[in-house]
Structures are given as C-alpha cells and as structure tokens.
Amino acid sequence: MRFHQLSVLPVLAAVPFADSETALPPPWHDIRVKHTWNVVPPNWEALGYPPNGTTIDLHVALKPHHENALVDALYNVSDPRSPKQEQVAQLVAPHPDTLDLINSWLRHHSVPSSSISTTHGGSWLKLTGIPVSQANELLGASYQVYRRIGTNDSTILRTVGYGLPSVLHSHVQTVIPTTYFASTGALRQTPRRRTVGETANMATRERVTTLSSRVDHVRPSVLRSLYRTAEYVPAATDRNVLGVTGYLDSYPSPADLRAFMSECREDAIGATFEVVQINGGGYDPSQPEAEANLNLQYTEAIAFPTPHIFYSTGGGVSADDENEPASDDMWLQWINYVLNSENVPQTISTSYGDPETNLPWEYADTLCDLFARLGARGASVIFSSGNDGVGKGDCLAEDGSGVHFVSTFPASCPFVTSVGGTMDIPESAAPFSGGGFSYYFSRPRYQSVAVPAFLRQLGDKYDGFYDAEGRGIPDISAQAFNFFIIDDSVSFLMGGTSCAAPTVAGIISLLNDYQLSIGRRPLGFLNPWLYGIGINGLNDITSGSNPGCGTDGFTAVVGWDPVTGLGTPDFLRLQNTLASLPSTSDTSDT
Known part of the structure; x- marks a missing residue:
C-alpha cells in the first residue's frame, strides 16, 4: 500500500x-x-x-x-x-x-x-x-x-x-x-429521488433517459431479463445468505417490501429479512428510509428466496440527547462484528462511501485489510463506486498542484468489488458513475493487464489529474437509473450506484447459491476471477462517460475502463464459466 x-x-x-x-x-x-x-x-x-x-x-x-x-x-x-x-x-x-x-x-x-x-x-x-x-x-x-x-x-x-x-x-x-x-453528506450513494409522477418532466431538468421506448423505469423484471437470472431457482437457501449494510439511521420496512413484491414480483411476496443491530444501531420500520428500502427490495427481488440479513449499525455520526459525542466508528464496528461472527454472509452489499482523501491513509489502509479478511473468510464484498463521475466541484488540490480526480472509499480498496452505473438498453455508462484511480492503493495484480490497456488508449489526456499507478475503479457495473421503489408506502424513482450495487449483489448471491448447490465453496473475493475467466461472462460497455471536476471525465471503451469497469453481468454466462471449472468438494463453513 x-x-x-x-x-x-x-x-x-x-x-x-x-x-x-x-x-x-x-x-x-x-x-x-x-x-x-x-x-x-x-x-x-x-x-x-x-x-x-x-x-x-x-x-x-x-x-x-x-x-x-x-x-x-x-x-x-x-x-x-x-x-x-x-x-x-x-x-x-x-x-x-x-x-x-x-x-x-x-x-x-x-x-x-x-x-x-x-x-x-x-x-x-x-x-x-x-x-x-x-x-x-x-x-x-x-x-x-x-x-x-x-x-x-x-x-x-x-x-x-x-x-x-x-x-x-x-x-x-x-x-x-x-x-x-466522515463527510456524511457524501456517504449515501442515492442522490436522485423523484416520485413516479414526475418522471415525464425529469428530462427537462437534468440529463436522463428511459431504458427503452417500452419501459419508463427499472423494475426487477427488467433486471432479471437483462442480466438473465429469471430462470434460476436457488437451491442452497439453507446455507447461502446475503447481507445488506445500513448506517445513519436508515431502515427498511417489511410493509414496503411486501408492497414492492406485490407490485413487482408476486411469487416473492413472502420475502423477509433478519435485522441485526450493531453498536446501538436502531431499527424503526415505521420510519423507513429510501436507501435501505432500495437495497433490500432489489437484492430480495433478484435473489429470493435466499435469506437476507440487514445490519443496522450505529456510531460514527450518532450521539445521545445530551449531546455527548459518539466515540465509535461505524465502519469498524460493523466489520468487527461480522469478522467475529462464526459465519459470514457469502455476499455483502454496501451502498455507502466517502471521498478517499477525506480519510487518513493509515485508517483507509487498515480498514482495507479488514475487508481482505472478509474475503478470506469466503465473503464477496460489494461497494457502490460513487455518484460524482470523476469528482464533484473543481477538484483543485489544496497544495496548489492542480486538478485531482476523486475516488470513493471503500470502493477504492483493492479487496472489494466496486460497482459503477449504466443506463438505457442497449447499455451505456451513466454520467454519474464514479470511476478513476486511487491515490492510496497501488494497482493490484489482477488489474495488471486490463488497466494498462486502457491507459495506452488514453495516452497523455488528463496527465497529472490522476495516479496512473493506482487501483482502478470500478470493477464491474450495472443499471443505476430510474429504479422503481416503494418507500413509506409511496412510489419513487431512484438513481445512483446504490441501485447498481444491490443489483450485482443479488446476481453474485445466485452464483454463490449455484456453487454451494453443486458442492463447492462460495466465490469469496471476486476480482481475480472477474479479471480472469469471469470476464467471459460480462457484457462490455463501450459508450458513455463520467464527467466531473470541470472535465468530460473518462470514456467507456472496449475492455476495462474507469467508468463501467469490465462491464455488466450476464448470469448464465458467468454460471457457465463456473460450471466449466474442475469440481471441488470443499463447502466447509467460513
């Protein structure tokens, strides 16, 4: 590091x-x-x-x-x-x-x-x-x-x-x-929220499109068809678990989940989730929040009937009524709890992040090592890549060295899988998709071929704006715009890489189900596989860009790029890459 x-x-x-x-x-x-x-x-x-x-x-x-x-x-x-x-x-x-x-x-x-x-x-x-x-x-x-x-x-x-x-x-x-x-205003990765009735007017206020002429917003049926998960029936629900993290008093609602499934996937109307409260994290389903509802509604809709755990974690920015300061760190409290558990979920989705350089390097490096331990325990850890393209504002460095593109942590940690955003069908990069290069973490060995290939195409464009030797993000991507959700009994459309992360988590959870059902271990840390044989199961995205920092940002190209990563998942092709591997019999607890 x-x-x-x-x-x-x-x-x-x-x-x-x-x-x-x-x-x-x-x-x-x-x-x-x-x-x-x-x-x-x-x-x-x-x-x-x-x-x-x-x-x-x-x-x-x-x-x-x-x-x-x-x-x-x-x-x-x-x-x-x-x-x-x-x-x-x-x-x-x-x-x-x-x-x-x-x-x-x-x-x-x-x-x-x-x-x-x-x-x-x-x-x-x-x-x-x-x-x-x-x-x-x-x-x-x-x-x-x-x-x-x-x-x-x-x-x-x-x-x-x-x-x-x-x-x-x-x-x-x-x-x-x-x-x-913590820059708490940046932690949530779902900045775009509109009622369904406002959709027709959105294009006049900000750059938006619809998925196609036939659908004006994304529902589970669109994702299950696009990423080809609809025909798979989970078979290892007695062993496979999907975890979703929640912070900053963001809670999902079982009632909203039932209403969502009734509207979007009737065969999953019985979907439920377990709530685990960590470090004083609350849970009041009568006061739901869109971020948590979005995450649960889409992981459940893709991975049903896989058991779900929602982690409500306090700390970091919480305090009691006496204004006594909070002393606990929310990231650390959550990861300590999970690492100290006898078993960890095979797939974990998080849609929170912070600009990398807002964190002390030693702190980010230490947390990154803890995410590596989760991977070694058999967990596939997924983070959204951020919603500000290559950075928000002018991105001028405090030392006067000019523009520095901004990466989001923990997505920039090389031991997690970072997920950017796409939109439309055919898919192109969502303009807000967070992407770029870490200033804190070196390029990991699994990117030793894919990232230099992109840099050769880029040439000297943006020289000095980013660290060409840094870990590139995102790794993969998924749809991230105009997601239909139900929050506090009201229908909304949401956008941001918070939509992409749970979508990918649901697909990876199905792949882990497949692994377990045929007597194999779960996938664990995904990136070496994704950048290796797994690339054959991804749809390369070659159009769109992620402007920011007063620039046009990076452009999606053939192969990996710092907008959409390696591309979007095709479940059936990914499943086939796993099926082609030699069989193992190691499904011991992690």
Whole structure:
C-alpha cells in the first residue's frame, strides 16, 4: 500500500500535543506524528473540549509480522478451484515482540489490564473506557467535540492529529477513532429521488433517459431479463445468505417490501429479512428510509428466496440527547462484528462511501485489510463506486498542484468489488458513475493487464489529474437509473450506484447459491476471477462517460475502463464459466 504524501505532515507543530516531552522518560517521550490535518477538515467545526469524565474506546490495529501473507492467501482462496483457505488469524498475527512492547507502553500510562482486550486473533487491541485526558497523553492528541457546520447533526469526538512513540510506529498500523471525519453528506450513494409522477418532466431538468421506448423505469423484471437470472431457482437457501449494510439511521420496512413484491414480483411476496443491530444501531420500520428500502427490495427481488440479513449499525455520526459525542466508528464496528461472527454472509452489499482523501491513509489502509479478511473468510464484498463521475466541484488540490480526480472509499480498496452505473438498453455508462484511480492503493495484480490497456488508449489526456499507478475503479457495473421503489408506502424513482450495487449483489448471491448447490465453496473475493475467466461472462460497455471536476471525465471503451469497469453481468454466462471449472468438494463453513 502506498503512503499519500499530502495527508500527513512530517512534524508535530500543527498538532497541540500534550507536554510529553518533559513528562515521560525514554522511550515513551519520543512521540512522533502518525497523522494530522493542517486544519479542521472542511465542513466541520470544533465545539470545544468534552465534559470532564468523558471516556473513549480506542481500537489499536497492530501490523502483521508477515505483511503479505494475508494478501497472498486471499488470492489463493479467490480461485474457485483452490483448496480450503488457511486460518485468517494465523495470517495476520503481529510480531512476537509487538504485544510485549504495547503492554509496556500501556503500563507506563497506567492503563488497567481490565480495560485491554484483544480481537481478530490478537492483531487488534481494544482499550475500553479510557478517559479522554489519558487518551490525549497516550497519543499526544487533543480530542474535542465536533459537529458538521450549519447542521443540527449530532456530534463526534475526534482529534485533528495524533502521534505515537517512535518505537511503536513499526508495530502499530493505526488508532481509531482519531482523525477520520466522515463527510456524511457524501456517504449515501442515492442522490436522485423523484416520485413516479414526475418522471415525464425529469428530462427537462437534468440529463436522463428511459431504458427503452417500452419501459419508463427499472423494475426487477427488467433486471432479471437483462442480466438473465429469471430462470434460476436457488437451491442452497439453507446455507447461502446475503447481507445488506445500513448506517445513519436508515431502515427498511417489511410493509414496503411486501408492497414492492406485490407490485413487482408476486411469487416473492413472502420475502423477509433478519435485522441485526450493531453498536446501538436502531431499527424503526415505521420510519423507513429510501436507501435501505432500495437495497433490500432489489437484492430480495433478484435473489429470493435466499435469506437476507440487514445490519443496522450505529456510531460514527450518532450521539445521545445530551449531546455527548459518539466515540465509535461505524465502519469498524460493523466489520468487527461480522469478522467475529462464526459465519459470514457469502455476499455483502454496501451502498455507502466517502471521498478517499477525506480519510487518513493509515485508517483507509487498515480498514482495507479488514475487508481482505472478509474475503478470506469466503465473503464477496460489494461497494457502490460513487455518484460524482470523476469528482464533484473543481477538484483543485489544496497544495496548489492542480486538478485531482476523486475516488470513493471503500470502493477504492483493492479487496472489494466496486460497482459503477449504466443506463438505457442497449447499455451505456451513466454520467454519474464514479470511476478513476486511487491515490492510496497501488494497482493490484489482477488489474495488471486490463488497466494498462486502457491507459495506452488514453495516452497523455488528463496527465497529472490522476495516479496512473493506482487501483482502478470500478470493477464491474450495472443499471443505476430510474429504479422503481416503494418507500413509506409511496412510489419513487431512484438513481445512483446504490441501485447498481444491490443489483450485482443479488446476481453474485445466485452464483454463490449455484456453487454451494453443486458442492463447492462460495466465490469469496471476486476480482481475480472477474479479471480472469469471469470476464467471459460480462457484457462490455463501450459508450458513455463520467464527467466531473470541470472535465468530460473518462470514456467507456472496449475492455476495462474507469467508468463501467469490465462491464455488466450476464448470469448464465458467468454460471457457465463456473460450471466449466474442475469440481471441488470443499463447502466447509467460513
């Protein structure tokens, strides 16, 4: 993974570190910066220090002893022909000296052993109920309460910078929560919402089209026909599970799901889902939200009767009525819960994201490694690629280096499958389809042929606007415009890559069902297969573009492109590529 030079300062001067220089003897007095922002991140304001007695839970990610072991194993288990994967905990174990060194540091600061626990096979530490004053001393930090400017949103507890004793830098990957300020307005990936009655007037207000002269909006029947899933009947519903994530108090409604199925797929009117609440995540079906309804209605409509789990996760931007700041990170809380579960869903869909450079590099890198662990556990992890084309606004870099196209995280993580958007029949790129190249993550080995081929066609266009050595997104794409949904008993049309991600998740879930039904393991991490033999089961999209940042953006071409990826799925052809592989008999629990 690469270090993003613009996000971290080489000195401590910008951070109000505690007076550890005189208070602590060596080696703990030598605190060096881990990450800091020059200023408070955009759209956030400091409200002052938290009340006396405020505590925080700190999560400390430890660096693995063998840095590449997890990635190597992930690629191995991603081949549907490969043998059973190794135990993930063994792959990410820290250096034998790491825990001793960390414990010595914590003892020096009088952190009681009762507050310290290990997770993920000892590769993470959780420090529970740490007074904020003590956290400031541990990290040379200055935690304050922050709120998004101009809103009544709840508050979060963060610091604009933190450090660690220099001796720990080679042992600690990141500490959470510290400097990550979620741009909550960008997290949801469904910005376009209209009532069905407004459809006829939409073309006069923004660039839209219909799927064809015969349909004016997308329903499950359109997708099941277009992507050829209609004839497949799931046969492994006793083992196969599809998970859908929800954040920011977004809940689906069973009543809306029944109404949707009654309207769109009568044989699936009995569709249900299990709700799992994580880290104080709520669930009030009487107050549904379109994002969650969209996701459940379309995964269910494609994959029915496959069991579904909806994860309602709190944290990150939530707080109680007393305005006490939230200390937990929603991404981390969700992934910790799933990784600590005995079994993980074979397919997981998420339609949330954040501009990559809004996140500290160490934070993004650490979460990306956790997504790799999910893949090694047998999960196909799917994220929408974003709705701003190559970027929103002028995209001018703060350092004056000019325009920098913007990628969305976690879609930019090389260990997830990112999904862009298409529209129309025949399909072309949706103009909002998020795509481009990561500044944080290097090009993964599975893109070693497809991405350079595109770059050769692109030539010197946009030189300096993107990192040509970065991980390219998206990987694949699907329809993403004019999706019919029912939300709070009202019919709406939705657009965005939040439509594409659950569509792809439903199709992948059917492929996992097929794998399990013939005695094979689920697909797990999809990308090596998709960029390999799986490409034979994709429809290449060669028209359309994704403008942004004051440019025309990238253009869809033959082969992979940073607009629609490798193309859209054809279920029957993908199933045939799997059927042609040598048979295995490994269906053990993951």
